Amino acid sequence: AAFGPVFAQAQPTIRWRLASSFPKSLDTIYGAAEVLAERVRALTGGRFQIRVYQAGEIVPGLQVMDAVQQGTVEAGHTASYYFVGKAQVLAFDTSVPFGLTARQQNAWMYHGGGIELFRPIFADFNIIQFPGGNTGAQMGGWFRKEIKSVADLKGLRMRIPGPGGQVMSRLGVVPQVLAGGDIYPALERGTIDATDWVGPYDDEKLGFYKVAKYYYYPGWHEPGPQLSFYVNLQEWRKLPKEYQQAFEVAAAEANLSMLAKYDQVNPPALQRLIRAGVRLRKWPTDVMKAAQKAAFDWYEEEAAKDATYRKVYTAWKKFREEQYRWFGVAELGYEQFAFPAS
Amino acid sequence: AAFGPVFAQAQPTIRWRLASSFPKSLDTIYGAAEVLAERVRALTGGRFQIRVYQAGEIVPGLQVMDAVQQGTVEAGHTASYYFVGKAQVLAFDTSVPFGLTARQQNAWMYHGGGIELFRPIFADFNIIQFPGGNTGAQMGGWFRKEIKSVADLKGLRMRIPGPGGQVMSRLGVVPQVLAGGDIYPALERGTIDATDWVGPYDDEKLGFYKVAKYYYYPGWHEPGPQLSFYVNLQEWRKLPKEYQQAFEVAAAEANLSMLAKYDQVNPPALQRLIRAGVRLRKWPTDVMKAAQKAAFDWYEEEAAKDATYRKVYTAWKKFREEQYRWFGVAELGYEQFAFPAS
Numbered sequence: 001a002a003f004g005p006v007f008a009q010a011q012p013t014i015r016w017r018l019a020s021s022f023p024k025s026l027d028t029i030y031g032a033a034e035v036l037a038e039r040v041r042a043l044t045g046g047r048f049q050i051r052v053y054q055a056g057e058i059v060p061g062l063q064v065m066d067a068v069q070q071g072t073v074e075a076g077h078t079a080s081y082y083f084v085g086k087a088q089v090l091a092f093d094t095s096v097p098f099g100l101t102a103r104q105q106n107a108w109m110y111h112g113g114g115i116e117l118f119r120p121i122f123a124d125f126n127i128i129q130f131p132g133g134n135t136g137a138q139m140g141g142w143f144r145k146e147i148k149s150v151a152d153l154k155g156l157r158m159r160i161p162g163p164g165g166q167v168m169s170r171l172g173v174v175p176q177v178l179a180g181g182d183i184y185p186a187l188e189r190g191t192i193d194a195t196d197w198v199g200p201y202d203d204e205k206l207g208f209y210k211v212a213k214y215y216y217y218p219g220w221h222e223p224g225p226q227l228s229f230y231v232n233l234q235e236w237r238k239l240p241k242e243y244q245q246a247f248e249v250a251a252a253e254a255n256l257s258m259l260a261k262y263d264q265v266n267p268p269a270l271q272r273l274i275r276a277g278v279r280l281r282k283w284p285t286d287v288m289k290a291a292q293k294a295a296f297d298w299y300e301e302e303a304a305k306d307a308t309y310r311k312v313y314t315a316w317k318k319f320r321e322e323q324y325r326w327f328g329v330a331e332l333g334y335e336q337f338a339f340p341a342s
Numbered sequence: 343a344a345f346g347p348v349f350a351q352a353q354p355t356i357r358w359r360l361a362s363s364f365p366k367s368l369d370t371i372y373g374a375a376e377v378l379a380e381r382v383r384a385l386t387g388g389r390f391q392i393r394v395y396q397a398g399e400i401v402p403g404l405q406v407m408d409a410v411q412q413g414t415v416e417a418g419h420t421a422s423y424y425f426v427g428k429a430q431v432l433a434f435d436t437s438v439p440f441g442l443t444a445r446q447q448n449a450w451m452y453h454g455g456g457i458e459l460f461r462p463i464f465a466d467f468n469i470i471q472f473p474g475g476n477t478g479a480q481m482g483g484w485f486r487k488e489i490k491s492v493a494d495l496k497g498l499r500m501r502i503p504g505p506g507g508q509v510m511s512r513l514g515v516v517p518q519v520l521a522g523g524d525i526y527p528a529l530e531r532g533t534i535d536a537t538d539w540v541g542p543y544d545d546e547k548l549g550f551y552k553v554a555k556y557y558y559y560p561g562w563h564e565p566g567p568q569l570s571f572y573v574n575l576q577e578w579r580k581l582p583k584e585y586q587q588a589f590e591v592a593a594a595e596a597n598l599s600m601l602a603k604y605d606q607v608n609p610p611a612l613q614r615l616i617r618a619g620v621r622l623r624k625w626p627t628d629v630m631k632a633a634q635k636a637a638f639d640w641y642e643e644e645a646a647k648d649a650t651y652r653k654v655y656t657a658w659k660k661f662r663e664e665q666y667r668w669f670g671v672a673e674l675g676y677e678q679f680a681f682p683a684s
């Protein structure tokens with residue numbers, strides 16, 4: 001092997017701060033940013049250094065988009081649907097009720113035009129975005145009382161933020177927004193009747209099963225939620241080409257790794273919860289149907305109001321329909337036979 | 343940003359040959375090796391150059407493992423189950439009948455100990471391996487006549503290689519091994535009665551629908567087949583640390599990207615096939631049950647004979663059972679409601 005010209009190889013040392021929207025205690029999600037940082041460091045011989053800060057260390061979790069946009073930090077790791085107040089269309093970069101599964105989201109993003117559709121939308125916020133993790137289909141949430149039909153949802157106070165909360169409100173639920181640490185006491189005191197969170201692994205840590213026995217599935221409100229890495233556009237453009245490459249490929253790996261990690265830790269957590277007396281319940285079909293109708297009615301309303309939303313929604317809906325038809329064949333055909341019915 | 347010391351950055355120019363087991367016409371699978379090569383090149387400023395050769399250019403597709411082991415080429419891209427003649431346990435590095443789905447295979451490999459379990463097994467062949475793509479659940483194959491029960495399989499001549507063929511032979515099928523280009527004429531002349539291949543996108547290109555109208559699903563014999571990158575161990579150890587990092591992360595990206603690409607191209611291909619008159623059929627439950635029993639009977643027999651197989655199979659079986667219980671809840675619960683039944 002011949003040694004290349006040395007002058008071509010001089011690369012700067014660059015130090016970035018990456019603000020996560022998540023606490024370290026959500027180790028699977030938070031950890032994806034560390035997977036990225038570690039790989040970028042190793043790929044560049046230690047010269048491109050990204051330090052990850054948990055929510056609240058530099059900015060609160062819900063201010064990560066502003067912080068990246070303004071250059072307070074060079075990068076962030078977040079869920080775009082936190083920022084639907086800025087633009088409702090951002091929800092599709094994460095997940096919407098009855099949306100894509102994790103695999104379908106990846107297909108859309110990497111090969112179905114998803115990343116390209118969102119690039120100009122994020123550029124308007126001075127940001128370039130990369131898929132950066134997925135939880136897989138979440139659980140439907142924890143309920144103090146059994147839900148046997150849509151009627152049982154009326155007036156229920158449920159902690160469920162974002163698009164899921166929007167749809168639930170159309171079914172009569174009164175959605176609440178509470179930070180992670182405030183949920184358990186509210187559920188215990190009965191200030192709220194129910195809460196969503198993530199899935200068995202994360203939910204177990206917050207102990208909801210001690211105060212709300214009914215654990216519903218599936219999380220139709222988040223069938224494949226994607227996390228995203230954000231980078232300030234000026235900082236991105238300043239990077240040497242190889243560092244841009246390192247960031248992009250490390251983001252893809254973090255995306256893959258986080259889902260695989262959730263898939264690894266959720267199964268034993270579910271078994272522990274069941275042994276602890278959790279009552280696993282499937283959503284009644286009338287709830288699923290009413291929620292699906294409410295979701296698509298809402299998307300159509302938003303699409304009628306906003307051209308950018310309409311453009312993304314139209315592409316997404318066509319993609320989703322094709323995906324669903326195919327996944328209903330080989331994948332579902334296999335899984336229906338092979339996986340035990342709950 | 344300060345410039346680091348130049349002496350630390352001198353990296354050699356390295357040129358590798360990577361032998362693929364696949365022809366360029368299988369562009370989704372073959373393409374994964376090009377995704378890896380292109381990313382490695384870009385990550386290293388053009389200094390680590392991997393040139394991909396299709397099956398037959400340097401060695402035939404089924405000799406890729408030998409070629410990497412002996413150092414004829416530095417790297418390969420293949421499916422480990424091609425080499426069960428060397429060690430039956432290698433099938434678990436790809437897929438076995440009623441095995442893991444693509445997501446579960448990733449969870450096992452990256453976070454469930456799968457990669458680590460296989461490292462010493464491959465080291466015995468002078469190889470280090472990396473997951474390098476997945477097709478997702480395949481289709482069950484093309485049949486000239488309808489299959490209504492296990493009895494209809496007796497004496498059927500079906501092109502189905504590897505572990506799927508092993509299980510099929512226990513159901514009375516006479517498995518045939520034919521290269522891709524030889525299948526269509528054999529099916530047309532009636533020399534064979536049926537064939538498996540991959541899924542809608544690849545199957546459509548070979549035109550099977552013109553001579554065998556029944557298209558069965560799911561491909562229980564390959565519910566989530568993984569491709570693998572192989573690297574000769576001496577060549578691996580000679581690489582600078584950053585180049586090892588570049589190869590490893592590019593392999594992970596290629597793994598993710600290939601599945602996303604299949605998920606992107608299969609849905610429209612399936613619709614085209616249906617419009618061309620293909621008769622989509624679900625495997626009868628008695629076939630699925632008989633195949634599942636035959637598969638696990640066979641695994642138990644192999645495990646009784648071979649300690650390495652037993653070690654991997656025992657770990658895999660436990661992992662699979664936990665996975666299936668969890669995936670039967672949130673994912674399957676969602677998909678059963680949302681995806682249209684075929």
